[in-house]
Amino acid sequence: HNPYENGLLVEAQKKYGKKVQMGNQQRSAKTSIMAVQDIRNGIIGEVYKGEAYYSNNRGSIGEGKIIDVPSSLDWELWQGPAPREAYKDNVHPYNWHWFRNWGTGEIHNNGTHEIDICRWALGVDLPETVTSFGGKYTFQDDWEFVDNQQVTYSFSGNKFITWTGHSRGLMKPERPGRGATIYGSKGTIELSRESYQLYGLDGEVIKTELEGGTSATIDTMGAGDLDGMHIANFFNAIRIDEPQNSPIADASVTTMLCHLGNMAQDAGETIQIDTTTGKVLNNEKAMASWKREYEAGWEPKL
Template sequence: MKNIQRRKFIRDVSLVSTGALVGIHHMGRAMGNSPNDSVNIAIIGIRNRGKDHYRALSKIPNVNIAAICDIDQRLLPEAAAEVEKLTGRKPLIETEIRKILENKSIDAVSLATPNHWHALQTIWACQAGKDVYVEKPVSHTVKEGRLMVAAARKYNRIVQTGTQARSQVATMDAIRFLKRGDLGKIYMCRGLCLKPRASIGHVKDSPIPVGVDWNTFLGPAPYRPFNENRFHYKWHWFWDTGCGDLGNQGIHQADVARWALGKQTHPVRIQGFGKYVVYDSDQETPNIQHIEYEYDDGSVIQFEVRGLPTNSEAGVKIGNLFYGSKGWMSMTSEDEGVCKAYYTDINLEASGFSSYKEKEGPVFNNDDPETSDAVVNHFTNFINCIKSREWKNLHADILEGHLSSTLCHLGNIATRLNRVLYFNPEDETIEGDEEANAYLTKVYRPPFLLPDIV
């Protein structure tokens, strides 16, 4: 792909940002009232996050959960029954996404699949004329994210990233507050993923369970014998399929940090340290990480993953801290979204010492029950944009997802190599480091190949 195309991706973010703060309170009004305006959507992956998808979509008018799809047939009867109970309609059941994409009656797909599948499924869906809601991180590598943006634009598709903090009312209000300059210049944001996780232990390989399509689950990843530790949810902790907690939970907080800083490009310097400590298990990804991202103007994002017993910071375990020239603010998780601002007055004394006073500022809460569910809000925004065909009004367009997912990928690369990376935002390469650049893509197992051109 030519560099000029990559530069265009970054310029396009400025267009996305014009629609990033569309008011939640009036989202429902954009929906049509006629049954003919219904959007037929299929849920791909229905064990954990997929349930949240169809439960949220069932609350939105004129949305038909037309189909559900999973490679684990054991999960489908219960999910189908729940969808029917929620909507009064029995969904089509499939085990192969290709059949969903070939179905002309389906308008959109909602992807709640493992990270290593997001890019291929999104690209295929765009090529099939489907709109896409894709869970975070949108990609498994930097190259994948770039191609996903290209596919969305080429096929004129609506592609929403599943970073629902972008549709959380209190978070949106707090970001407006920061962007107005009420806390002065924001010079640093801190993302926190202080989320204790239990050891997954050691598990031996075992026969593939009846009803599980293990080959398709692995997809583009290297083939290996079935192992429960590498299957449902625990795939997050292995590099072939996941991105660790930085890309699992942390992507939400990385995205909010970049949003608050107003960064519509990549950082230029990344350093990271991380290890898997305390436990003895099969897990490959670190359970502690310290990462710092520096942008070309000197502003900084710090990120910490702490997957063991831990304290909170300013009352926050999952969330963000924002630091400005006139004060600071705390923010809880993407689903809670409670934000507390504090003003700081610093004075230089005659003695040469400095004194400061701190006072409480505004608190941003989600106190309206009609708009308190960020996931429902986010899906509503997605459905509205499907109807309007205005991707610029998405709260988390795929390009936003690519920029934030790249933060996670670069943080993991810096951690794995334990050295500073110098990143070129224009051509999305790591300068002077062939070994690090190899991590920007990966080897794909045939026939699950990533195209060079979408």
């Protein structure tokens, strides 16, 4: 997935008129829906900052060795539009996230979810600038992205979102494995897949709302109650035209932010964004990542 395909997917939805929903299941969490409504009603005043974070302690993926493709895997179909590579023993089923030929790193693996919640809560779309700092610090292995990263997105209206991704090495002081914190002039809200907590400016808890069901947060599947609720919303959108919690036209803005975080990291400098198209202004190096190299015959076209 890349910015070019991001726009293509939105245009395809418009052309064919189908319901398309992204799997950012926290958009269907009752506590998150409640919190965003409270924010719209001014419960924490003027919101100005969203802090998205993910913390894990992923091990080394080693240096892959070329082996025979497992009989259970259609390697040709699995690679899809990516230029073909020999099958290695450290790619499938999960570590493909850390290879540039197939993956997009942690920011577009788990950051997608937390950045999305911040964007939703702040009521913002595409940023004006993006800055990224980070690197690969922990193991010498085949991992091709940064393993620790800090990205800052600035938006009109003097609002900003930060993404802190700790793939290897848990964040300290102790924090939940993932989440989003929304800051306002009158208080703060912490959101996770499990709960909504409201704090005053003094840091004291004002109220806590629990989701009622559990969801995995930092394993390699992330399954839980929210998946069923999100899928139910999608089915109801098809069956009875219920409003979608994450239609692709809106969800694609969040995925674009993740791409821009990687592009800013690769550019090594703050990038300026066209807030209408999402394209990087006056920076050929960053825009080199706008569209990927495709295997012959696999480039998607509308």
